[in-house]
């Protein structure tokens with residue numbers, strides 16, 4: 001029998017953690033035959049709540065769950081870990097400036113990057129969910145110089161899934177018919193959900209919908225969906241975010257199907273004019289446990305302007321954390 005894969009989840013007692021841990025325990029993160037061992041990281045005040053969740057995980061009697069350990073020290077939580085899901089982050093409070101938010105998150109993602117560098121397994125894969133996800137991933141990565149840069153990713157899979165759902169509804173087809181939708185840039189309101197290369201049942205989506213719908217409906221609906229969920233639910237998206245995190249890791253490990261791609265924020269290699277090293281969302285394929293940016297796509301003028309605007313925001317965030325000495 002296979003040794004369990006160690007999965008560290010930070011912010012384990014939070015909303016996303018509550019939805020995510022049960023999906024992992026049931027075997028959906030890696031596949032139905034892979035045992036997992038959970039390592040939960042929380043701040044000291046939330047350890048008791050995490051213990052309650054661990055009791056419920058035990059009560060699930062999940063065949064693939066080899067155990068759950070709880071930590072309030074990142075060094076211990078990331079020791080020997082194979083997959084790290086960095087969900088816990090500092091939310092923006094009233095009146096907080098972007099710089100303050102980045103600084104507060106630097107206090108979380110710097111020590112976590114250091115702990116990953118010091119103790120994680122050689123095959124460590126990191127997904128940052130906690131916002132601002134792209135720049136938090138950049139901070140963590142810059143404190144883990146011994147880990148290959150490609151192992152640090154941030155989540156735009158929820159945006160990708162939201163885009164698929166909106167398109168399926170508009171076109172009246174199941175999501176399984178859709179191919180080559182892409183999220184570009186930052187996981188923020190500036191993101192660019194693109195259908196330039198997208199297909200449904202082998203036909204071009206861009207030809208089947210009008211540009212006004214794309215600009216005035218589709219793009220803002222996807223980019224502002226998080227706010228719409230808060231407005232309706234009184235709480236931010238949690239189960240859909242957990243589901244997207246499961247999708248991101250499952251694809252990373254098990255690959256993308258032939259003829260399709262997905263979206264993830266990964267280290268730029270300079271493709272499409274995105275400055276090298278920036279953690280930006282791209283259309284990506286996965287093979288042999290590696291995400292790769294899809295190469296050689298033609299970018300039309302509309303897409304160019306949208307990608308550049310979102311990447312400019314990422315550059316600004318990077319410059320801010322650089323000035324703050326966080327990277």
Ligand code: NAI
Nearest residue numbers: 011013014015016041042046088089129130131155158241
């Ligand atoms: P939450 O507030 O319910 O839970 C966050 C948890 O993180 C809390 O239990 C808190 O104690 C913990 N935490 C804070 N600092 C920590 C640290 N240093 N180490 C370990 N744990 C720590 O928040 P929720 O709803 O679970 O969301 C988590 C994050 O995910 C937020 O930043 C949110 O904005 C982000 N998010 C990202 C999405 C994406 O698509 N990338 C989608 C939805 C949410």
